[in-house]
Amino acid sequence: MKQPSYPFSQKLCPASPPLISHLPGPPYTFHSRACVQPVGPVPYALTCSTRARDPVVPSPTPLPGTMEGPRSDMGRWGGNPWQPPTTPSPEPEPEPDRRSRSRRGGGRSFWARCCGCCSCGNRADDDWGPEPSGSRSRGSSSRGGRRPESRGSAVNAAGDGTIREGMLVVTGVDLLCSRSDQNRREHHTDEFEYDELIVRRGQPFHMVLILNREYESSDRIALELLIGNSPEVGKGTHVIIPVGRGGSDGWKAQVTKTSGHNVNLRVHTSPNAIIGKFQLTVRTRSEAGEFQLPFDPRNELYILFNPWCPEDLVYVDHEDWRQEYVLNESGRIYYGTEAQIGERTWNYGQFDHGVLDACLYILDRRGMPYGGRGDPVSVCRVISAMVNSLDDNGVLIGNWTGDYSRGTNPSAWVGSVEILLSYLRTGYSVPYGQCWVFAGVTTTVLRCLGLATRTVTNFNSAHDTDTSLTMDIYFDENMKPLEHLNHDSVWNFHVWNDCWMKRPDLPSGFDGWQVVDATPQETSSGIFCCGPCSVESIKNGLVYMKYDTPFIFAEVNSDKVYWQRQDDGSFKIVYVEEKAIGTLIVTKAISSNMREDITHIYKHPEGSEAERRAVEKAAAHGSKPNVYSTRDSAEDVAMQVEAQDAVMGQDLAVSVVLTNRGSSRRTVKLHLYLSVTYYTGVTGPTFKETKKEVALAPGASDSVTMPVSYKEYRAHLVDQGAMLLNVSGHVKESGQVLAKQHTFRLRTPDLSLTLLGAAVVGQECEVQIVFKNPLPTTLTNVVFRLEGSGLQRPKVLNVGDIGGNETVTLRQTFVPVRPGPRQLIASLDSPQLSQVHGVIQVDVAPASGGGGFSDAGGDSRLEESIPMASRGGA
Numbered sequence: 001m002k003q004p005s006y007p008f009s010q011k012l013c014p015a016s017p018p019l020i021s022h023l024p025g026p027p028y029t030f031h032s033r034a035c036v037q038p039v040g041p042v043p044y045a046l047t048c049s050t051r052a053r054d055p056v057v058p059s060p061t062p063l064p065g066t067m068e069g070p071r072s073d074m075g076r077w078g079g080n081p082w083q084p085p086t087t088p089s090p091e092p093e094p095e096p097d098r099r100s101r102s103r104r105g106g107g108r109s110f111w112a113r114c115c116g117c118c119s120c121g122n123r124a125d126d127d128w129g130p131e132p133s134g135s136r137s138r139g140s141s142s143r144g145g146r147r148p149e150s151r152g153s154a155v156n157a158a159g160d161g162t163i164r165e166g167m168l169v170v171t172g173v174d175l176l177c178s179r180s181d182q183n184r185r186e187h188h189t190d191e192f193e194y195d196e197l198i199v200r201r202g203q204p205f206h207m208v209l210i211l212n213r214e215y216e217s218s219d220r221i222a223l224e225l226l227i228g229n230s231p232e233v234g235k236g237t238h239v240i241i242p243v244g245r246g247g248s249d250g251w252k253a254q255v256t257k258t259s260g261h262n263v264n265l266r267v268h269t270s271p272n273a274i275i276g277k278f279q280l281t282v283r284t285r286s287e288a289g290e291f292q293l294p295f296d297p298r299n300e301l302y303i304l305f306n307p308w309c310p311e312d313l314v315y316v317d318h319e320d321w322r323q324e325y326v327l328n329e330s331g332r333i334y335y336g337t338e339a340q341i342g343e344r345t346w347n348y349g350q351f352d353h354g355v356l357d358a359c360l361y362i363l364d365r366r367g368m369p370y371g372g373r374g375d376p377v378s379v380c381r382v383i384s385a386m387v388n389s390l391d392d393n394g395v396l397i398g399n400w401t402g403d404y405s406r407g408t409n410p411s412a413w414v415g416s417v418e419i420l421l422s423y424l425r426t427g428y429s430v431p432y433g434q435c436w437v438f439a440g441v442t443t444t445v446l447r448c449l450g451l452a453t454r455t456v457t458n459f460n461s462a463h464d465t466d467t468s469l470t471m472d473i474y475f476d477e478n479m480k481p482l483e484h485l486n487h488d489s490v491w492n493f494h495v496w497n498d499c500w501m502k503r504p505d506l507p508s509g510f511d512g513w514q515v516v517d518a519t520p521q522e523t524s525s526g527i528f529c530c531g532p533c534s535v536e537s538i539k540n541g542l543v544y545m546k547y548d549t550p551f552i553f554a555e556v557n558s559d560k561v562y563w564q565r566q567d568d569g570s571f572k573i574v575y576v577e578e579k580a581i582g583t584l585i586v587t588k589a590i591s592s593n594m595r596e597d598i599t600h601i602y603k604h605p606e607g608s609e610a611e612r613r614a615v616e617k618a619a620a621h622g623s624k625p626n627v628y629s630t631r632d633s634a635e636d637v638a639m640q641v642e643a644q645d646a647v648m649g650q651d652l653a654v655s656v657v658l659t660n661r662g663s664s665r666r667t668v669k670l671h672l673y674l675s676v677t678y679y680t681g682v683t684g685p686t687f688k689e690t691k692k693e694v695a696l697a698p699g700a701s702d703s704v705t706m707p708v709s710y711k712e713y714r715a716h717l718v719d720q721g722a723m724l725l726n727v728s729g730h731v732k733e734s735g736q737v738l739a740k741q742h743t744f745r746l747r748t749p750d751l752s753l754t755l756l757g758a759a760v761v762g763q764e765c766e767v768q769i770v771f772k773n774p775l776p777t778t779l780t781n782v783v784f785r786l787e788g789s790g791l792q793r794p795k796v797l798n799v800g801d802i803g804g805n806e807t808v809t810l811r812q813t814f815v816p817v818r819p820g821p822r823q824l825i826a827s828l829d830s831p832q833l834s835q836v837h838g839v840i841q842v843d844v845a846p847a848s849g850g851g852g853f854s855d856a857g858g859d860s861r862l863e864e865s866i867p868m869a870s871r872g873g874a
Contacts, residue, residue, distance in 0.1 A: 166288030168219045171261075172210035173282065173299050182206060188308065188327060191790075191818065193353035197301040200450055201374075202250065202271030202309030209263045209282065215255070220285040223253055223267065225278040225301075228370040235371035236274050241267065250311070269303060271311035274374045275449055276360055277302050302356060305376060305450030313502045314376050316452045324590040325452035325500070329789040330415075330823040331443065332588040333436045334457040334595060335679070335720070335835075337492050337743050340645065341586075343595070345825050345839040346440045346455070347415025349789040350448035355417060358424035359445045362386045362395065365427075376451060376501045377532055380516045381547065385529035387442050387518035389429035392527075395419060395441060396433035398520055400680055402718050407431025411719065412829035414837065415787045416444035418794035434679075438518040439495040446516070452500040456515075456598070459584040461494035463521060463681065464554035470619060471560045471581060474571060479564060479671060479728030479739065489681030490581065492722055492743050494519070494555065496530075498587070503534060506545060510534035513601065515552050524548050535601055541614035553618050556582030557603045557611070562739045574737035578615075579606045636662030637696065637731050643744035648721050648833070649775045654744070655705045656727055660696035668694045668738065670729040672706055676716045677724040677743060686726075687716050720835060721746035749774050751826050751838030759791075759816050761847040767840065769810045769826055776804040779830040784810065786826050790818030791842055802830075816844040 163169055176183050177197035183205045184190040189198035199205045209221070221243040231238035236249075243253045243265060250270035257264035278301055282293040293299075307316040307326055316322050329348050336342040349355060363373060366386050372378045386394040396419065397407065404410070410433050413419065419430050419441055433441070439455050446453040462471045474485040496517035503510045514532035524530055530548045537545035538553050560577040582603060589596040604611035638659045646652035654674070660666045672690040677683040690706050706725075713723070722745040729738035752770040759765045769786075773779055784797040792814040802808055816822065821843050828836040 163291075164288045166286060167212075167291050168215070168221070168284040168286040168288075169212040169291050170209055170282045170284060170293045171212055173280070173293070173296070174208040174210065175280075175299065175301060176206055176208065177301070187306075188322075189304070191327070191329070191351040192356065193351060193817070194302075194356065198304065198356070199269065199301060200304050200306035200308065201269045201273040201275070202306045202312050204266050204268045206256070207265050207267060209265065211261045211263060214261060215258050215263045216286075218287065221263070222283045223265075224281045224283065226281070227274060227276050227278045235369075236272075236374065237370045239270075239273075239278075271306065271309050272374050273303050274370055275304055275379070276363075276370065276373055277357075304448075307450060307452050307500070313504070314451050314500065315502075316500050320590050321452060321500075324588075325454050326447055326450065328447075330825070331455055332593055332595070333440060333455050333495060334586050335436060335493050335495070336745050337722070338459040338584045339643075340745050340747070341459075341595070342745075342747070342835075344436075344837050345414075345823055346436075346443075347417060347787050347789055347823065347825050348440065348444040348447060349415050349417035349787075350444050352417045352421075352789055352793075354421050354424060355444065356448055358420040359448045361424050362445065365394070366392055376499075377503065377505060379449065380446065380451070380499055380501075380514070380532045381529055383442060383445050384516045384518045384531055385527055387438050387445065388433070388520040388528055390520045390528040393429055395423045395430060396438060397429045397431045398434065398438070399432035400434060400678060400682070402678075404432055409829045409834050410434040410437045411834040412783065412785055412827050413437055413440075414785050414825040414827045415789075415794070416441045417787060417789070418785075420444065421794075435491075435493075435519040436495040439497050442497045442516060442518045446497070446499050453516075454498050454587045455495060456498050456585060456587045457493050457495050458556055458582055458602075459493050459586075460581055461491040461555045462558050462560075462581045463489045463491060463494075464551060464558060470558050471554075472563060473560065473739075473741070474563045474565070475574075475728065475739070476565050477567070479730065479737065480673070481726055482565070483683070490560070490741070491681050492677075492679040492720070492745070498535065499532065501532070503532075506534060506537075510536050510545065512536065517548075517552070522551055539601065539603055539614065541616075541618035543618045550618070554581075556585065557615055557618070559615060560741075562737070564737065575739045577739075580741075635736055636660065636734065637666055637668060637729075637736055637738065639727065639729065639738050639740055641725060641727060641740055641742035643725070643742065646746055647774055648717075648746040648748055649710055650746075651707070651709045652746070653705055653707045654725050654742075655703050656740075657701060657703045658694055658696060658729075659701040660698055663698050664733065665698065666696045666734070667732045668696065668729045669732065670694055670704055670727070670738075672704065673726040674706065674708065675724055675726075676713065676718050677722050678718055679720045679722055683724050684716060684718065688712060717746075721748065748833065748835045751828060751836060753824065753826060753838050753840035755824075755840060755842060756811070759822075759842045759844045761816050761819050761844060763847075764813050764815050765842075766811055766813050767824060769812070769838070770807065771802075771828055771836070772807040773802050773805055773833070775833060777832060778803050779832050782828060782830045784826060784828055786812060786814075786824070788814075788822055788824035788842070790820070790822045790844065791816050791824050816842070819844045819846045 175197040177195065178184065179190045179192070183197060183199065184192075187199045187203060187205065189200070192198050197205070223241040223243065225239040225241070226237065228237045233240065239251055241251050241253045244255060246252050249272060250268060253265050253267045255263055256266045279295055280299040280301060281295055284291045305314045306312045307314050307322050309315055316325070329351060331346055331348060332343050333346050334341055334343050363379070363382060363386075366382050368378070368382050386392050387396060388394050389397045399407070399410070408431065419433075419437070422428075422430050436455075443453050443455050464471065471488045471490055472486075473488070474482040476482055496515055496519070498513040499516055500513055501511070503514070513535040515530070515535060515538070516532050517530035519530075520528035521530070524547060530551065533547050533549050533552050534545060537543075537549050538556060541553060541557075543550040543553050558581050560580040561573055562575040562577070563571040564574045566572055582599070584597065585599040585602050586595050586597055588594075604614060638661055640657045640659075641654065642657065643654045644652045654672075656670065656672065658668055658670070670692050673686045674688045675683045675686045688706065688708060690704065692704050694702050694704065696702060722743055725742045725744070727738070727740040727742065730736075731738070749772060754768045754770070756766040756768055769784065779802040782799045782802050784799060786792055786795040786797065795812070797810065797812070799808065799810070814824070821841060823839055824842050825839045826837065
């Protein structure tokens with residue numbers, strides 16, 4: 001089936017359900033079957049239509065009358081869908097009052113349930129009077145503690161709000177949550193642009209209770225932490241911490257100091273605690289009666305994973321790793337080809353205001369049970385599903401068509417903040433993303449939640465569609481590619497994530513780095529998610545280990561198998577390229593902007609006995625287990641492809657070098673086919689080809705060169721400016737078949753950023769951006785983006801058109817809100833040119849008054865048009 005809106009032929013994938021992804025438009029109604037129906041008229045919806053070899057892409061189609069049926073993957077909480085409010089709000093709404101819930105424990109008092117020393121004793125200690133009226137309803141079952149009242153009158157045992165003389169009343173709570181206070185510094189959360197207390201689990205924090213009188217030894221105090229709509233002690237969503245008497249699973253609190261009416265507490269959280277936003281309340285008991293502090297939104301606190309805690313499953317035993325993979329707010333993402341590596345700076349912005357709420361909103365949106373949110377394996381799996389929009393109406397809509405007119409070109413994004421805040425603010429999936437955008441957003445989310453995470457690029461990344469664990473390429477009798485059979489593809493590069501954790505669900509030896517991939521390529525248990533998958537299992541070909549090891553193994557270490565059609569219509573293996581997949585795997589180095597090669601942790605050295613053993617072990621579990629038994633190996637002519645490094649808009653040349661390594665004369669009939677290609681391996685039609693016969697003496701070399709002018713390739717260019725050279729040849733004397741696919745790209749210029757003056761917290765600063773159009777044609781509808789954590793909220797600048805070979809200069813002001821070294825990142829996008837970006841380091845000095853931070857409020861996204869008068873030549 002042809003899709004006329006796509007630049008290249010793409011097949012519909014019958015296995016992909018017609019799932020809607022959100023675009024800005026009319027309000028939608030969410031139903032329990034995870035389908036979306038419009039409230040008002042809708043011109044069209046986005047459904048999943050894709051060629052089997054390609055990532056899932058949206059295409060405009062009429063809105064179907066019915067959507068997908070009930071999910072079968074109940075292990076991913078298919079039966080617990082989240083139903084959003086009509087208008088999502090950036091700030092979570094207060095939980096409803098749950099005071100009416102009955103007690104747990106067959107009528108025993110709160111103190112008898114939370115404190116062992118209160119479970120027995122005289123009758124006066126059993127219960128302190130009747131529960132408030134209406135607290136017990138007919139037929140109700142006891143499932144957890146009572147939700148404290150909203151901020152207002154106090155609660156006593158009688159439920160009438162009367163404060164009796166001698167009662168221990170909590171008149172205030174100080175969580176010591178200032179960014180400069182001890183709690184935030186010790187928990188490494190002082191960079192969060194939040195006023196609430198943010199702590200990491202398994203580590204103590206301090207707080208102060210303000211009482212109506214002095215604290216006495218006979219007084220009893222208990223802290224309660226509650227999360228979710230139905231808090232239950234058994235599920236960890238209702239935590240009771242009796243002060244001074246120990247708790248369960250690592251929860252405890254002790255009095256460290258008393259001074260007048262103030263009581264200082266040291267509170268220990270469990271290293272297995274649920275992550276999320278908790279409500280805190282306090283109960284007291286004295287001889288005069290029981291008191292419960294009403295709920296106050298100012299007493300909410302966030303609990304995150306803790307890579308500093310040895311008892312936490314996400315513990316990292318290297319401080320420099322924690323600084324880089326948890327606390328660093330920017331990083332480098334690599335793209336292009338192995339021979340022409342490009343790099344761009346990405347603003348993760350995990351500490352920006354609103355981002356933490358967006359991360360928790362993602363878990364809510366998927367309907368993840370609160371009880372499972374303490375498990376990093378489950379959280380990572382949900383995030384990998386929710387960062388893409390398929391199945392779950394998640395964060396980003398994937399688009400690989402080249403048409404981004406209804407959203408943002410994936411190359412134009414400079415960071416995750418604008419994307420996440422838009423999703424939090426509107427509830428709609430954000431258009432559009434490709435692999436590096438999915439990976440950048442995933443890094444932000446996981447670092448924000450406390451997991452050590454890095455962004456990883458795999459060059460020559462395979463996409464295996466038939467679980468053969470080989471990349472199969474089919475040719476006709478003349479070695480011309482049969483594109484209708486080539487469902488497997490090799491991406492120029494693919495970007496995913498590594499996150500660090502223990503894997504108690506796997507045998508020993510598989511802790512450490514785990515692959516998580518949010519790009520929607522293939523389904524896992526019926527849902528578009530991938531990982532977490534142990535890197536150690538990938539390295540050794542243990543494809544039976546969960547999760548999704550076969551697919552990821554094929555991405556980094558499968559062989560490229562060339563099949564030629566024979567006269568009788570059958571296919572025969574004519575060449576196996578063993579070093580073509582996963583040729584280089586890189587990430588940003590720790591504490592520098594250098595590139596680190598991490599190929600060795602994913603695979604044994606190419607060609608080694610261990611590497612061959614891993615490949616053949618994995619292939620034995622694939623759909624073509626006997627693929628290596630039919631190989632021919634007579635090879636004495638070697639072939640190498642070279643491409644000239646060129647900037648977009650320039651002429652270029654590609655060459656094929658042949659070498660005769662034998663002792664006899666050889667004659668090679670060579671065919672060269674050149675086409676443009678998306679970075680995903682999807683190619684366009686051949687726009688230039690060359691055929692030549694080359695005679696080679698023993699030990700001799702010769703080359704065939706194909707010149708390509710800008711006029712020849714200009715009309716065919718697609719995203720990334722990449723081209724694919726298919727080379728095939730036949731040696732007359734020996735029958736040897738030569739085959740090679742070589743991808744190269746045209747470089748794009750960088751933006752030049754210059755800081756004009758010193759940067760100080762709270763003071764306006766100016767930056768200059770200079771760009772020269774490398775093309776002789778006009779760039780239309782040019783958009784600049786500017787973003788930097790602690791410097792500039794996401795900002796969009798519409799500058800109109802830029803003439804051929806014209807230079808423009810823009811100046812923009814910003815006000816830093818946090819001190820220290822920061823990165824200001826910019827990008828340029830237009831229909832004619834993309835993948836243009838630049839970065840500058842900004843060292844921000846503290847404010848002169850000594851304050852370390854400035855107000856981080858303001859719009860999450862600013863947009864303005866730049867008049868022509870403000871542009872100038874350079």
